[in-house]
Amino acid sequence: MTIRQTMGLGAFILSTVTTGLVQAQTFPDKPITMIVSYAAGATTDISARTLAAGAEKILGVPITVENKGGGGGTVSTGLLASKKPDGYTVLVGSTAAITSRPMIMKVSYDPKNVVGMLQYSYFHNGSIVVNSNSPWKTIDEFIAHAKSKPGMSYAVAGAGGIAVGSQQMGVAALMKCKGLDFKMIPTQGGSKANTMLMGNHVDFTAGSGSHLPLVNDGVLRELVIFQREKDQNFPNVPRLKDIGCDWDYPPDVGIFVAVPKGLPPDVFKKLEDTFTQVVQSDEFKAMLKRNYLPFDFKDSKALAAQLKAETEWYKKYFATMGVAIKN
Template identity: 35%
Template sequence: MTSFASRLPGLLGIGLLGLALLAQGQPAAAFPDRPVRVIVPWGAGGTSDLSMRKIAEIAARGLGQPVVVENKPGASGVVGMAEMAKAAPDGHTIALATGATVFIAPNLRQVPFDPQKDLTPIINYSGSYHGIVVPAASPWKTLADLLAEAKAKPGVLTFATAGTYDGGHFAMLVLSRMQDLKFVHVPFQGSATAMTAMLGQHVSFGVISGFTEQVRAGQLRLLALLDGDRMEEFPDVPTLREAGIDWEYPSIMGVVGPAGLAPVARARLEKALGDAAATEEFRAYMRTIQMPMRVMDGKAFEAMMSRELLRYRKAAVDYGIRQ
């Protein structure tokens, strides 16, 4: 009779082989297997924060896990984006991306991430309108009025933005160099706090987003839009180009992950966020906060990011803005 001890090596070999074959036939661990964290690199209460919270709420239903939004403002989004870029590429930490963070900041100064090497575009779903707004009591009725005052009083007029080197600030740097004007920049940590300063008339004007309700209520006057197209809400307000300033800021609002994002995670996130963006619930919410739908899948979003990075790089060099 063969002893158990003599048969043990063979049994172990068969067992290990069986486990290996079983493992090969098993799918990868389900994603997500825990809550997904979304870093919003701007302060709470602004349009980027509000829209991300809503799409996260809806996307969580498709993912089967909570999607938790965490605000990490600072340095025009660089602080939060840098933290996300260092996260494990398993899809459980992603971030909201705006033009200020992925187009502008990397072209103006050293930042701790490369938008083309360290980020994985997942989806773009919107982009807030940015405009030049003044208090309703202001004597300036048009952008030309404001620029004439700035010409007459160099270094006197102050303007608020959502942060240093955000889309509004960059547009004003370009405009200042084009028109040989001097303004005083007053940066805030998000559009909500910049709006508060505007309404309190602590600054001469603002170059911000999220102004629709205040303009409609007669608290602010919209002089020009930074976007390439006019707003349906205010069809008589010109874009910067129409007002004679050869610049535009095609705002984005998308979601990115770290470099090397796991394909399964990227596909599931793109689908869940895309499905959420397509719901009437989300579209209705976006209408209430006056934000347009600008949906791009990951591939289109990645191509757009590459184009805009080059455009901003050229502008930074041409106008001597790069630090």
């Protein structure tokens, strides 16, 4: 290498390092957009808005929340993947949008182009939820009615078709265990599923977590939950295994913050540090508790390992179900 080439390479490296430092020092210098995968008013939306409000105070710029529901989080994730990786667009959504759903749905993005920054909670694994004024006080009464009236309808947050979310999978497990037949109606978020139930447009919902405050208020009633452990908020509600139904529980689907692939490392770290500071705060944890969301923090490294494990679990699950994987 000649002296001129060596000097040119040194200048290039210096320029690259300097550019990175400038980006870190000046970022952010304009508003940030936070895309949320679910409808306004849902628990994910509430947590995202709390995260945005806390991060604004640290970063010193506005963070605008945009709700982009649809496709079980794939619509919003596709929108994120199309954005420039500069730190000015982030996503709060479901890990399923980059693990399980692209395997069986046509999506507009490559999951590898979406990078998880951190996780702060996970979704309720699902439950059978009915109106409090319904005639079914117990899961046994519900099952007896379902056997006599096949085709009861239920609303669920997420995409239709094969049971891909833990809520749909739980209903499928109950149907198989007890010989039942239900009609699934997908909705854009748990709050819309709750509205359909309260309006008597469906017989029940596969609750995704947003129903829990309504259960606490006596508006809705949980009959059985699809979680591995008892719900400490409602310890009297039985699990599937308590009613004789074995189930290979799927991984918990995380609520995570993601960015487009290619974000400058210093910008990534600044955002990760900022969001971590917010979600680790007592105020944020209190908000999660009020909305019946468990606190489950994972940094980018731990989240990457979880996403890999979640992806592998669903590959095996779909193979068992005889489902062809699209991506």
